[in-house]
Amino acid sequence: MPVLADMPETFTSSSAFSCGVHPRELYAWRDAGETVELSRGVFRRADAPLAEHPDLLAVSYRAPRAIVCCVSAAAVHGLTDEQPVGVQVAVANGRHPPRIDYPPTRVFRFDPKTFELGLMSIEAAPAEQIRAYDPARTVTDLMRLRHRLGESIAHTALNRYMTRSDGRPALLLEYARELGVLGPMRRALDVVSAR
Structure with missing residues (x-):
């Protein structure tokens, strides 16, 4: 089962799903503050360096x-x-x-x-x-x-x-x-x- 550390710093829900991440897991990461949803379906890991833009x-x-x-x-x-x-x-x-x-x-x-x-x-x-x-x-x-x-x-x-x-x-x-x-x-x- 994929873990968040395996994901790129910024990723889309569809790329996560194609890596085997279940939607429930993806939204659990977001709800736990492990990812930030930048826009609908676009996520950035909370441990990633700050994005300038x-x-x-x-x-x-x-x-x-x-x-x-x-x-x-x-x-x-x-x-x-x-x-x-x-x-x-x-x-x-x-x-x-x-x-x-x-x-x-x-x-x-x-x-x-x-x-x-x-x-x-x-x-x-x-x-x-x-x-x-x-x-x-x-x-x-x-x-x-x-x-x-x-x-x-x-x-x-x-x-x-x-x-x-x-x-x-x-x-x-x-x-x-x-x-x-x-x-x-x-x-x-x-x-x-x-x-």
Whole structure:
């Protein structure tokens, strides 16, 4: 019979069941405080190191094809002090969007042709990677969604990105061209560089 120590630090109920864990045992671990239920069907062992981004980790287990985006990605990359009300993730148009009540999740639909542009992995917990957009793609998405998410968030992210040692204006312009926001990005970059 499987024991909790045999399970990975974060796991789903279906992966536990496939290892031979009975549902009664799984929920007994949770009720005894030996695991924490991060989201419906996503568990983390209580003896595991703290996850730096537990909500992002939970959502990535629930929606493995989704990509952390917009303000959630900006917060991870240190491009904003804003904390979104819910985890913001992107799915490709034509894909079934995840329905996640907890943690609260907001889904954006992105063009499949550019969906993986700027994709990277970030560590949400020790040795546990999740999918997220890189800083340049994040800034570009905030710029193109500035009317929905706020001009100030987009401009703050751009300013912070440009002060980073790895800030690359050419990459911003490349992404902006691909994502159809080249004009606004050029104007915003002109303002930043004039300071």
